[in-house]
Amino acid sequence: MKVTLLPEGLRPALQRRVEEVSGQNVLACYQCGKCSAGCPAAGVMDLLPSQVIRLVQLGLVEEALASQTIWYCAACLTCAARCPKGVDLPRVMEALQELAMERSGDHLPPGRLSAEALAEWPQQAVVGGFRKYTW
Amino acid sequence: MQNMEALPYFPGCTLKQRAAGFDRSARDVFSALGSPLAELAGWNCCGATFPLTVENLLDLTGPARILVSARAEGTRLAVACAACYNVLRRTNHLLRTDAEKREKVCLFVESEYDGDLEVVHILELLHREIGCGHVRQALRRPLEGLRVAAYYGCLLLRPAAEVGFDDPESPVLLDELLAAAGAAPVSYPHRGECCGGYLAVRSEEAALGASKRVLMAISAAGADVVVTSCPLCQYNLDRRQAAIARQEAGFRPVPVLYFTQLLGLALGADGAGYRFDEHYVDPRPLLKERGLVEG
Numbered sequence: 001m002k003v004t005l006l007p008e009g010l011r012p013a014l015q016r017r018v019e020e021v022s023g024q025n026v027l028a029c030y031q032c033g034k035c036s037a038g039c040p041a042a043g044v045m046d047l048l049p050s051q052v053i054r055l056v057q058l059g060l061v062e063e064a065l066a067s068q069t070i071w072y073c074a075a076c077l078t079c080a081a082r083c084p085k086g087v088d089l090p091r092v093m094e095a096l097q098e099l100a101m102e103r104s105g106d107h108l109p110p111g112r113l114s115a116e117a118l119a120e121w122p123q124q125a126v127v128g129g130f131r132k133y134t135w
Numbered sequence: 136m137q138n139m140e141a142l143p144y145f146p147g148c149t150l151k152q153r154a155a156g157f158d159r160s161a162r163d164v165f166s167a168l169g170s171p172l173a174e175l176a177g178w179n180c181c182g183a184t185f186p187l188t189v190e191n192l193l194d195l196t197g198p199a200r201i202l203v204s205a206r207a208e209g210t211r212l213a214v215a216c217a218a219c220y221n222v223l224r225r226t227n228h229l230l231r232t233d234a235e236k237r238e239k240v241c242l243f244v245e246s247e248y249d250g251d252l253e254v255v256h257i258l259e260l261l262h263r264e265i266g267c268g269h270v271r272q273a274l275r276r277p278l279e280g281l282r283v284a285a286y287y288g289c290l291l292l293r294p295a296a297e298v299g300f301d302d303p304e305s306p307v308l309l310d311e312l313l314a315a316a317g318a319a320p321v322s323y324p325h326r327g328e329c330c331g332g333y334l335a336v337r338s339e340e341a342a343l344g345a346s347k348r349v350l351m352a353i354s355a356a357g358a359d360v361v362v363t364s365c366p367l368c369q370y371n372l373d374r375r376q377a378a379i380a381r382q383e384a385g386f387r388p389v390p391v392l393y394f395t396q397l398l399g400l401a402l403g404a405d406g407a408g409y410r411f412d413e414h415y416v417d418p419r420p421l422l423k424e425r426g427l428v429e430g
Binding site: 021022023030038040041043044053071074075076077078080081086090091093094096098108113117121122123124125126128129131132133 | 146148149152153154180182183184185186187188189190194216218289293294295303304328329331332333334335336337338340341344345348365366367369370
């Protein structure tokens, strides 16, 4: 992964915000990759989970917010269960989701869902989906 | 046979809708074993996911109200849906350990709550309290070596410190319960890995990827049937099989049941209200063949 560091790209305030909202010390991560290795959704993600937290560590939060990855976290906690440093990555992902929606509104506007889809999904999926994807 | 008082029980919204077969079969199982489930007098949806951002107190109020209602009816609450179990356990843990949040949430829901309710999953009640021995004694239709893949999913197991009643990486309780009912649990990888959860709402491809890994392993292990304790796991594993069969020539579809549907039949229930006709992979041919349902 090639990362370009420029003074104007680093946003320590936004990085602190992610830490505050998630309650996590992102600098505790030492990039071992166990989270990425066990993530069931890694196959459809553009950035790996460990890459997302790396971006946050470097203050490159905007890039993390622009990824598709943060929306594919199912909060299954496989990563959190295995992290040797006790970093709760799902909390970081949810913090990034919230920051993104704070700026751009609902990620999945309810009005966009078809009646067929809503009828097909179990209630648990609809409630969970709205909880994670709407602001 | 034990005879315990009726257990206060929280079904959750999905068990009243799509997963009504899970609710009905869970009640049958506990009635057959002498410990009927008694639905809470008043309850609301748990919210389906536990809020992970640390200042999100609003999404704790729904589950907190459930805990308060349940505490008015007893000191324990039985839950069948893995998501409801996870949300309620984690909310309970937070309210017990964070006095400031407990105070704020209690103020909002206008109730006092000390955190002294015990939220228990029905699998733990069946295995650890009622016991495999009682299950064995109560069998009417032993499962006679039916090869079952016990699928635990993620919500029953993680975070282990807050919700776990079984090993988070190598769980066994469901396998042992099924063995007590006469089944032959199959060994396969990915038993505690995510089915994709609510990702289906955003991307069918993502849900397919997660479910496929689990289903390929189950099919390769030679299972006749999969059992689960979560409406979303049941939906994802059931729904995606048609797409997997199109992608993988050798894939053999396997019906996906709630574990209480299978256990209910084994304990003598007739399957009324189990809604087998709503499953994508029809379980009825297998169940008829094994003498578990009439047909």
